[in-house]
Amino acid sequence: MSLIDGLPDGSGVRLLAPAKVNLTLHVTGQRDDGYHLLDSLVVFADHGDLLHVALSEVDAISVTGPRAAGVPMDTRNLCLKAARLAGQSVRVALEKHLPNEAGLGGGSSDAAAVLRAIARLTSAPVLASAERIGADVPVCIPSRAMRMRGLGDVLSEVPALPPLPAVLVNPGIPVATPPVFKALQKRDNPAMPEVPQNLKTVAEVAAWLTLQRNDLQAPAISIAPEIAGVLAQLASAESCLLARMSGSGASCFGLFASTEQSDRAAMIISKANPTWWVQSVVLK
Structure with a gap:
């Protein structure tokens, strides 16, 4: 059965904790x-x-799904940390589909989903100090296109973007964030300009994004050269408009004009690299 965000289920709620992608x-x-x-x-x-x-009267978590391996089921789990900071005990059944340490905000998105669930179940506001759980948690609470600045705690709305068909790829190489920042050569880089108001098509979004950056892409590749291979395969896929790394790696994304194109690219890349995690998605 498909789990739909916020679907009531007697004793709780069911939610999607979506993958987070840093376009820039x-x-x-x-x-x-x-x-x-x-x-x-x-x-x-x-x-x-x-x-x-x-x-629940006591905290409890179970983890299943194709990406369950390695997910902690004790106090290290961000879902339970989120509940503690919100002052609630919860029972969480987590079906893990996103790879770990992948630059897709999986743990942060899970924690944000727990905070949204607690707010719905208690009719209380969502925890205001979500950044104490992790820098990506605040932006994962609304789970929609946002500009994220500072340490991740300064959020602002952006003009509406069209749905963006994309392929997400992770080569199965965990990349820890601290070494990537340590390998960064220049830390005082120009800020991102304002997102234009008139981006109506995927091609227009991709054209604007080519003028922007992921400053962590080069240092991440210096640590995990496999990322360069992922980007090359995405960039060479038919009709790919832009290929870039997300976050601090190792996951990368490619943008396509249609879901038919992204589905086809995902199928070809997955067939050529059966050990990689490959997923056709729509980004919003």
């Missing part, structure tokens, strides 16, 4: 405490992890 990621500075300042256009896929969340 500009590193604009570094604070005295070492934290980096970012400027990023973030969108979300129509594919992700599935959760059932219910209020």
Whole structure:
């Protein structure tokens, strides 16, 4: 059965925790405490992890699904951390479909889904200090296109974008974020300009994005050269408009004009690389 965001289920709610994709990621500075300042256009896929969340007397979590391996089921899990910070005990059934440490915000999106579920179940506002869980959690709460600045805690609306057919690819290489930032040569890069008001087609979005950057792409490739191979395969796919890495890696995305094109590219790339995680999605 398909789990639809917010579908009531007696003792709880069912939610989709969608994959987060950084269409851009500009590193604009570094604070005295070492934290980096970012400027990023973030969108979300129509594919992700599935959760059932219910209020409970004690915290509990179960993890199933094709990507369940390696997901902690103790206090390290961000779902339980989110519930604790919100002052609630929950029972979470997590069906894991997104790869771990993939630059797709899987754990953060899961935590945000738990916060949304608690708000619905208790009729209380969503936790205001979500950044204490992780830098990506605040943007994952609305789970729609946003501009994310600062440490990830400064969010602003962007002009409406058209649905973006895309292929997400992860080569199965975990890439930890701290070494990627350490390999970054320049930290005071130009900020992202305002997103234009008149981007009506995928081609127009892709053309604007080619003028922007992911400043972590080159340092991530220096640590995990496999990323360059992923980008090359996406870029060479028929009708691919743009290929770029998301977040700090290793996942990458390719934009296509139609879902038929993205579905075909995903099928070809997956067949050629059976150990890779490949998913055709629509980004919004």
